[in-house]
Amino acid sequence: xxxxxxxxxxxxRRFFNLNxxxxxxxxxxxxxxxxxxxxxxxxxxxxxAFLLIICVFIIINRSKSNIDIxxxxxxxxxxHGETFNVQWIKSLNIKETNIQIQINASRKGICRATFYxxxxxxKDNYIINSFETYSDEGIMQIFNEFKKFKDEKIIIDERLxxxxxxxxxxxxx
Numbered sequence: 001x002x003x004x005x006x007x008x009x010x011x012x013r014r015f016f017n018l019n020x021x022x023x024x025x026x027x028x029x030x031x032x033x034x035x036x037x038x039x040x041x042x043x044x045x046x047x048x049a050f051l052l053i054i055c056v057f058i059i060i061n062r063s064k065s066n067i068d069i070x071x072x073x074x075x076x077x078x079x080h081g082e083t084f085n086v087q088w089i090k091s092l093n094i095k096e097t098n099i100q101i102q103i104n105a106s107r108k109g110i111c112r113a114t115f116y117x118x119x120x121x122x123k124d125n126y127i128i129n130s131f132e133t134y135s136d137e138g139i140m141q142i143f144n145e146f147k148k149f150k151d152e153k154i155i156i157d158e159r160l161x162x163x164x165x166x167x168x169x170x171x172x173x
Contacts, residue, residue, distance in 0.1 A: 002072045004142050006133035011084050014063040014131050027055045067128050072145050077119070079126060090124075094150050097121050101143045101161045111172035115139045115165055136165050 034047050069080035077097060079090045098120045106112035115136055116129040129139055140162060147154055154162070 002145055004070045004134070004138055004145075006068045006129070006138065008068050009066060009131055009133055011063065011082075014066060015059065017063075017131065020059045020063060023059060024055060027051070062130075065127075066131055066133070067126060068133060070128065070142055072149050077146065077149075079119075081126075090126075092119070092121055094146070097150075099143060099146045101139070101158055103161055103164060110164065110168045113164070113168060115161070115168075117143060136169055140165050 031048055031051055034044055034051075039047070065081060065083045067079050067081035071078040071080070072094075075094055077092050077094050079092065081088055081090075100118040100120070102116055102118060104114040104116065106114075114129070114132055116127055117139060119126040119128065128134065128142065134142070143158070143162070144154075
């Protein structure tokens, strides 16, 4: 049994993070574009309120779930997480589960890039490290352990992302 733990972030810390603040500010700065349509003040206020509600809904939806402990056993992967502030545990058959390692690139270079994992089953999808709670080494180790337990080879696209993680570790320590 192999266990990986991350930094714990409750719902308030996930909701009030810098990425959500940046999204909200961008939305707020772009929303006055509606004034170009020369609508009445009442319609403009209604549309702005509706768009604000959509923005808050998107932020809540992005922040609601987090996975903070991952355990590999013989034929299963056990995810410990929470939705809002309610703890849950999911056990997934590793043979029926797929994993993807991906990068959320930044214009500021490799040091600002975020690496995350997508775990997919027939019913559900899980994102690991969406709030930067795992280290880059941890993401790489989780991915390698998953591939080892499932007896899959790492394909070229995955190898390129792993090389980017290693480059970030070397350059940005």
